[in-house]
Amino acid sequence: MTQQRTDLQEGLNKLLSGDHQVLLDQVIAQAIPATTIRLIELDKQQAAERLVDRIITGLGHKNIELRQTCATCLTGIANQFAGKEYWERLDKILLHLKTVQQGRTGDGLTEEIRAAARQAISNAETKGGKIQAVSAPDQSTIKKDTIAIREEQIFQLAESGNKEEAKRQLLDLVISCAKRKDFMNAERLRDRIYEIDPMALMEIIQSGDIIEEEKSGSISEDHLQVWANLLRELSSEEFNAIYHEMSNRSFKQEETLVSQGTKNDELFFINQGSIRVSYFQTAMGGEKELFLKNLTSGEIAGENFFNASVWTVSLTAVQPTKISVLKRDSLARLEERIPGIESKLRDYYFRSSDIASLLNKKGMDRRVHHRHKLERKIHLQITGERGKVLSSFKGEMTDVSQGGLSFVVRITKKENSRLLLGRNIKVSIPLSIGKELHYPGTVIGVQDFDLIHSDYSVHVKLDLPLERHDLQTILD
Helix, strand or coil: CCHHHHHHHHHHHHHHCCCHHHHHCHHHHHHHHHHHHHHHHCCCHHHHHHHHHHHHHHCCCCCHHHHHHHHHHHHHHHHHHHHCCCHHHHHHCHHHHHHHHHCCCCCCCCHHHHHHHHHHHHHHHHCCCCCCCCCCCCHHHHHHHHHHHHHHHHHHHHHCCCHHHHHHHHHHHHHHHHHCCCHHHHHHHHHHHHHHCCCCHHHHHHHHHHHHHHHHHCCCHHHHHHCHHHHHHCCHHHHHHHHCCCEEEEECCCCEEECCCCCCCEEEEEEECEEEEEEEEEECCEEEEEEEEEEECCCEECCCCCCEECCCCEEEECCCEEEEEEEHHHHHHHHHHCCCHHHHHHHHHHHHCCHHHHHHHCCCCCCCCCCEEEEEEEEEEEECHHHCEEEEEEEEEEEECCCEEEEEEECCCHHHHHHHCCCEEEEEEECCCCCEEEEEEEEEEEEEEEHHHCEEEEEEEECCCCCHHHHHHHHC
């Protein structure tokens, strides 16, 4: 990975965590529109939406240069949406484009930026010149836009000098969002009270208490009883935060939650019912299902949630089952707000889950071939469609078998380690005779190796097993 690409990734991570200062770097700012499209194409919808939301939030930044940059980024994103015919996504940012186009005194936006916004608005309203059927507006978009309008009015009031009234109205808006159970906006707006009055400690404390009270009041006693053990590990604030980041799902008897070998970075909290944990072993005549255990209410399943990997087991509902699901990027957002919550949840999960130990005990290791320890520098290439090379780097091979190999590579950001999972990779192994052997494969796991030095162990399954003489040549 080049230094420029690493700097860009670190800059995007900082922006997603709320640091708009990184946009003063023109390389990062110019990459935002194309990066947004790339995230959508990689099916990382939530990350793309968070990136757009950060740009929209930056439109109200006190730094004029940052406001200009965010406005330019937003029009660039709008042009990308129009080019890809993502009309629904373009409609969602239409109100903010109109804010840029109309402007207000002292916002620092140039006529060039406003003209770009006008063109983007025209694209949105005409759908690039195509006739579109008129559909009913999305109610969630209306709610979001109503809050955005109210928020803008409040900060205009503060800019006019009436900070006390602006502070009171912002507090009322926070409380209103909390009572409607819109906790994401409630917490975001609470943090903005600081922007109006950095000394408004009582208002911030008061609004925080109201948000927590509304969160607690929305959780049933039955649910609290099911998760009593988890509650003993987490504070009420941490438990409430996790609860309100989760979505609920229901499964019928014998319906599959997740299949062995798939990539899924969700954590499953079983609220009601029972789930069968199985391992499918390839045998003569097909696959054989081996039973490991049943999970019941109050238990958690998420084999690759904390370490990037494909699932080694399958989960199937034994009876009608209700679960709550926590996504990986949702926990990342929580970690930003409540540092340490991820390590607490991780510790609880690994203390309470015995799936990995059952797999080892019963000899159901992911690899069916014997591993040979072997340290050697190797060359690696991430490939895309038709074998196109996307990036190249070096790693330190740690072991090899007929079916796959492992190597160690340095990755500065833990979240970036997940970007390797499921990728096609070409492995080049040098031999002592001056030649190289090349093998295509797929990354099926990325695990912590040496966190002090940010080293990760990457596990590769080869597309075709190594011939015995090739393996012996590598070992020799």
